[in-house]
Amino acid sequence: QSALTQPASVSGSPGQSITISCTGTSSDVGSYNLVSWYQQHPGKAPKLMIYEGSKRPSGVSNRFSGSKSGNTASLTISGLQAEDEADYYCCSYAGSSTRVVFGGGTKLTVL
Amino acid sequence: EVQLVESGGGLVQPGGSLRLSCAASGFTFSSYWMSWVRQAPGKGLEWVANIKQDGSEKYYVDSVKGRFTISRDNAKNSLYLQMNSLRAEDTAVYYCAHYDFWSGLDYWGQGTLVTVSS
Numbered sequence: 001q002s003a004l005t006q007p008a009s010v011s012g013s014p015g016q017s018i019t020i021s022c023t024g025t026s027s028d029v030g031s032y033n034l035v036s037w038y039q040q041h042p043g044k045a046p047k048l049m050i051y052e053g054s055k056r057p058s059g060v061s062n063r064f065s066g067s068k069s070g071n072t073a074s075l076t077i078s079g080l081q082a083e084d085e086a087d088y089y090c091c092s093y094a095g096s097s098t099r100v101v102f103g104g105g106t107k108l109t110v111l
Numbered sequence: 112e113v114q115l116v117e118s119g120g121g122l123v124q125p126g127g128s129l130r131l132s133c134a135a136s137g138f139t140f141s142s143y144w145m146s147w148v149r150q151a152p153g154k155g156l157e158w159v160a161n162i163k164q165d166g167s168e169k170y171y172v173d174s175v176k177g178r179f180t181i182s183r184d185n186a187k188n189s190l191y192l193q194m195n196s197l198r199a200e201d202t203a204v205y206y207c208a209h210y211d212f213w214s215g216l217d218y219w220g221q222g223t224l225v226t227v228s229s
Contacts, residue, residue, distance in 0.1 A: 048218075057217065
């Protein structure tokens with residue numbers, strides 16, 4: 001049950017775009033189109049931003065988009081805003097015995 | 112509106128036990144898988160356990176197998192986590208979450224803090 005690999009931090013200026021990668025294996029990210037992404041502000045509960053790799057829940061800005069290639073999923077945030085500064089976690093279904101695995105998280109800083 | 116409210120956290124000595132509860136409302140509780148996810152202070156999210164709608168299937172992260180038990184009472188719209196043989200490394204905020212196979216962990220509670228320390 002190894003965690004998915006994310007960069008520890010990324011940064012960008014307001015209005016720019018950034019991409020956060022999430023690397024797994026053929027047992028999780030690579031086998032299922034069931035990657036989700038969560039935003040977490042300090043002291044708050046996580047919030048679902050992307051599910052099934054690229055779908056947005058109702059109410060989530062279309063500035064957030066997701067994709068996948070092989071064993072790596074990605075979250076792209078375009079038109080960065082100050083309120084996007086938060087921690088972001090990827091998560092993947094990992095099969096019937098393991099079920100769910102998270103990435104280590106990425107701290108996004110808006111410069 | 113979906114609401115998940117955890118309770119039962121607190122300070123417990125190593126080797127001790129604690130039972131967390133999660134009261135659910137705003138959705139048909141008995142129709143969904145549910146999960147516990149934890150976050151150690153300053154650390155990332157860690158999935159802990161999942162339970163099927165009728166409680167017939169349960170899955171755990173390796174580090175808690177044999178020590179933690181997830182359960183539910185659909186009549187009371189409640190989810191539980193019985194934690195035994197607690198260790199310092201179990202110290203974390205524990206979140207209850209609504210789990211959907213396709214949409215992931217789409218609703219979360221506010222979390223309850225468990226501190227394991229002597």
